Amino acid sequence: MLYSARLKERGAEIKLKTHIMDSAGINRALSRLASQIVERNVGTSDLLLVGIRRRGVPLAERIADKIEQLEGVRPPTGQLDITLYRDDLSTVGPRPVVNKTEIPVDVTDSTIVLVDDVLYTGRTVRAAMDELVDFGRPRRVELAVLVDRGHRELPIQADYVGKVVQTTDAEIVKVMLKDYDEDEQVIVVESE
């Protein structure tokens, strides 16, 4: 609600369409992702969680916390800023802000789980994979997302999905996290 009100103030006509998850729902989805990640990778050895800026970063941290609760070991976490690897630099709006990429361990021979909030066209994930391989040669790269909203433009699929949501192109899936927003929820909005 707050989000749509704020957009309205900026002059954009935004209508709230659906609530997808509340705070508890997000937490449950992340718990499930954490169990699936350790189940598939048989523990945490050589595991590295890498969040894609911005909202993938706190999600990766939370999943790492949950893996620690399950396994007693917290996998290392990193963060990627994919601005320099985008394929749409010439078409995005105002000049993009470049933030730091931080990969704390050697990625060679590790299993990397990329974490992002919403999987949409797949272009962000493509850029993230290009950036990752510039740091070394991971043994495997997997993808975990909180929401998969469809409409892929590249042959990319997630290995771990919090929730699949059917959307139209005009709709926007908004993941709001306490780290950056006033509220914690996932909503679908539409511009009129």
Next chain:
Amino acid sequence: MPFIRKDLLGIRELSVEEITTILDTAESFKEVSGRSIKKVPTLRGKTVINLFFEASTRTRTSFEIAAKRLSADAVNISASTSSVSKGESLIDTAQNLQAMAPDAIVIRHPSPGVPHQLSRMVGSSIINGGDGAHEHPTQALLDAFTIREHKGSIGGLQVAIVGDIRHSRVARSNAHLLTKLGAHVRIAGPRTLIPPAYDRLIESSEGSLIVCDHIDDAIAGSDVVMMLRIQRERMSDAFFPSLKEYSVQYGLTLRRLDLAASDCIVMHPGPVNRGIEISSEVVDGARSLILDQVTNGVAVRMAILFLLIGRDGS
């Protein structure tokens, strides 16, 4: 994101927000130079021409490396090997380069204002790589970046700039930049090497820029000491009796450095005349950031190229 410009011609016309944007962006680019694969695809397909009418090692190489780490194609032209030596005018050179559609041209020229003139003649982004004794904006930005990296911020710092102020575009760009960011700048050098133009700068600075008669007054208690090279190639007159005397009166020695704050850092834009404006012990000493400046130059120039030509239609 307040940085929407075609060119980077000087520090004087930049706002504090624009300067901060460049420095913040450079921080992210510094990380790229620390990777094992020091290259990102950001400026793939862009062309950067380095057009140098004066000798340069650091600046030209730094721009070339910056362009290449962003995947742009860098072409170097130096006046001695170009058609300029066959008598081609600047306008003709510019129009011919423009016909090859570069995205950015980095120009260094002995005459002040040439980059500004070029920017009116061509559509490419123009970056001033030093124009006479006027400005050298990328050097001042990398100096500010280096100071910020070591001191946290620039506001409130005491900065001494010592040496050949008259011929120094570095001093002029730094005087603009550091006072804009709130530092107190003290200038020292032989009176013959402090040009009258500084009177106006000092007047408009409201006390944040002063001239000291003695180098020791400038250095006393300062957080940053920036030494300038004696530019013998630009000196047609006798500005001081001898190099030996200059070195005694204005050279930075370890003993003189004791006057500065205990955590003072020493900078020099290079190339260094060891034993003239600065002693070897200081150059190689623990407080010297001269090589950090060179490292940071690449990150700052990557940021500038990215901000100027990182996207089309600007």
